[in-house]
Amino acid sequence: MKCVSVCVVVLMMSAARGHSFRFNDLTDYVDKHQEEYVQALGDWVSIESDSSDVTKRAELQRMMGVVEEKLRGMKGNVDVMDIGTQMLEDGSVIPFPKVVTAAFGEDENKHTVCVYGHVDVQPARREDGWATDPYNLTEINGNLYGRGASDNKAPVLAWIHAVEAYKALDMELPVNVKFLIEGMEETGSNGLDVLVEAQRDAFFSDVDYIVISDCGWQSARPALTYGTRGNSYFYAQVEGPKQDLHSGVDGGAVIEPMTDLIAILDTLISASGQILIPGVTDAVANFTEEERKIYEEVDFDMETYRRTIGVERLMYDNKVDLLAHLWRFPTVSIHGIEGAFSGHGTKTVIPAKVTAKFSIRQVPNMEPAVVEKQVTDHLHAVFEQRKSPNKLKVKMIIGAKPWLADTKHALYEAGKRAVKRVFGVEPELIREGGTIPIARTFQDVTEKDIIMLPIGGFDDGLHSQNEKISRYNYIEGTKLFIAYLHEVSHIKKD
Numbered sequence: 070m071k072c073v074s075v076c077v078v079v080l081m082m083s084a085a086r087g088h089s090f091r092f093n094d095l096t097d098y099v100d101k102h103q104e105e106y107v108q109a110l111g112d113w114v115s116i117e118s119d120s121s122d123v124t125k126r127a128e129l130q131r132m133m134g135v136v137e138e139k140l141r142g143m144k145g146n147v148d149v150m151d152i153g154t155q156m157l158e159d160g161s162v163i164p165f166p167k168v169v170t171a172a173f174g175e176d177e178n179k180h181t182v183c184v185y186g187h188v189d190v191q192p193a194r195r196e197d198g199w200a201t202d203p204y205n206l207t208e209i210n211g212n213l214y215g216r217g218a219s220d221n222k223a224p225v226l227a228w229i230h231a232v233e234a235y236k237a238l239d240m241e242l243p244v245n246v247k248f249l250i251e252g253m254e255e256t257g258s259n260g261l262d263v264l265v266e267a268q269r270d271a272f273f274s275d276v277d278y279i280v281i282s283d284c285g286w287q288s289a290r291p292a293l294t295y296g297t298r299g300n301s302y303f304y305a306q307v308e309g310p311k312q313d314l315h316s317g318v319d320g321g322a323v324i325e326p327m328t329d330l331i332a333i334l335d336t337l338i339s340a341s342g343q344i345l346i347p348g349v350t351d352a353v354a355n356f357t358e359e360e361r362k363i364y365e366e367v368d369f370d371m372e373t374y375r376r377t378i379g380v381e382r383l384m385y386d387n388k389v390d391l392l393a394h395l396w397r398f399p400t401v402s403i404h405g406i407e408g409a410f411s412g413h414g415t416k417t418v419i420p421a422k423v424t425a426k427f428s429i430r431q432v433p434n435m436e437p438a439v440v441e442k443q444v445t446d447h448l449h450a451v452f453e454q455r456k457s458p459n460k461l462k463v464k465m466i467i468g469a470k471p472w473l474a475d476t477k478h479a480l481y482e483a484g485k486r487a488v489k490r491v492f493g494v495e496p497e498l499i500r501e502g503g504t505i506p507i508a509r510t511f512q513d514v515t516e517k518d519i520i521m522l523p524i525g526g527f528d529d530g531l532h533s534q535n536e537k538i539s540r541y542n543y544i545e546g547t548k549l550f551i552a553y554l555h556e557v558s559h560i561k562k563d
């Protein structure tokens with residue numbers, strides 16, 4: 070009898086302080102507001118916040134303004150931080166989009182979680198093969214199609230809606246929540262490293278944990294991500310005649326820049342995926358038996374993956390090798406050639422100057438600075454052998470390091486509990502082949518613990534035509550974030 074009354078008093082006290090976790094009320098609230106959430110995503114997707122196209126910089130600035138306004142509307146303590154300017158190839162200078170930060174709560178007795186996300190997107194044009202307008206969010210069979218829907222606008226909104234739900238129901242946030250939202254992630258998070266260093270003892274001083282939801286599951290099963298690959302992105306430019314030439318009039322008289330460029334590109338990677346640049350794979354960490362066992366357990370169906378991406382045959386014929394080459398071995402990808410003729414029709418041009426864009430995904434213990442030298446030396450050596458009169462320039466544009474976390478950390482235990490609560494299953498522990506450039510800087514500079522908590526689907530088509538997020542992942546993902554904040558509040562304070 071005594072215990073019952075004490076328990077009731079404790080419950081009443083915590084309810085009066087707003088501490089009680091009424092999860093069902095929160096999820097009901099999310100369900101009831103899902104049309105608004107989809108509408109908000111539609112508004113965000115309609116802004117062409119392409120960070121790689123400098124002619125779209127005003128749109129990107131507008132996008133950052135929309136984020137700022139949203140967070141101010143929620144009564145967050147909002148700040149807009151300058152990250153400097155970008156020098157363009159013609160020598161002109163334009164501002165980087167400002168970084169938006171916000172803080173909700175500053176209770177010293179609570180943990181402080183910093184949610185990082187980005188609202189810039191990759192380029193997309195309808196004529197690239199999209200079935201719908203990439204900037205007009207379109208729902209088909211429960212999927213919300215639009216550029217940036219999954220990468221990373223819906224996850225950022227889901228985090229915002231998670232905080233909003235607590236506030237709307239007058240429930241105290243179980244942890245303090247900070248946001249750091251940027252607009253240059255897709256081009257290597259330019260300027261953000263410097264900001265993180267400058268804010269180490271300011272914005273980050275009270276942050277305990279950093280959460281990133283900028284990746285996807287590996288299958289239909291929810292996942293927690295504990296590693297990302299880095300990226301070294303290169304421009305290799307070959308310049309020859311002073312202007313474009315006619316392949317009939319001049320063809321045969323000149324050593325063509327494009328021929329040189331294709332020849333040197335062909336020395337980067339073999340048909341079977343072996344990187345041919347001397348020394349590049351020397352630093353790659355050994356693939357341990359323990360890792361192999363972990364990969365064996367991952368719920369990943371190669372055939373579904375093969376069909377989803379639409380290829381005849383994958384590079385490897387067993388799950389472990391395939392996952393290892395997606396997650397923890399480097400690879401070379403050739404993305405495009407600027408200056409090359411790529412329009413419709415049969416233009417018979419000899420381009421005077423062509424620039425190849427290629428990248429090498431980085432894994433522990435590769436160092437982008439070392440890779441930069443290896444690639445530059447290699448390309449110049451191969452070019453030298455051709456005795457071409459043309460000029461070669463090689464430049465590394467992005468040098469992002471890989472990131473790896475300790476899955477035994479309490480953040481991951483909290484993630485498991487949150488996933489179980491929302492989806493009723495244990496999450497998979499996975500790595501990610503893509504790059505979140507700032508992740509490693511967060512880890513090295515702030516020394517905070519990081520978790521990646523994805524809500525994107527395995528088939529969302531990031532950077533591709535018809536990118537989407539499912540309504541299910543967006544809405545249940547919002548519930549996951551609500552549950553996660555609660556679970557983090559149970560991590561013992563040091």
Ligand SMILES: CC(C)C[C@H](N)C(=O)NCC(=O)O
Pocket residue numbers: 220221254255283284285297300501502503504505506531
């Ligand atoms: C799946 C990636 C980690 C998503 C991320 N937003 C991204 O696209 N990063 C750039 C990259 O090229 O990997």
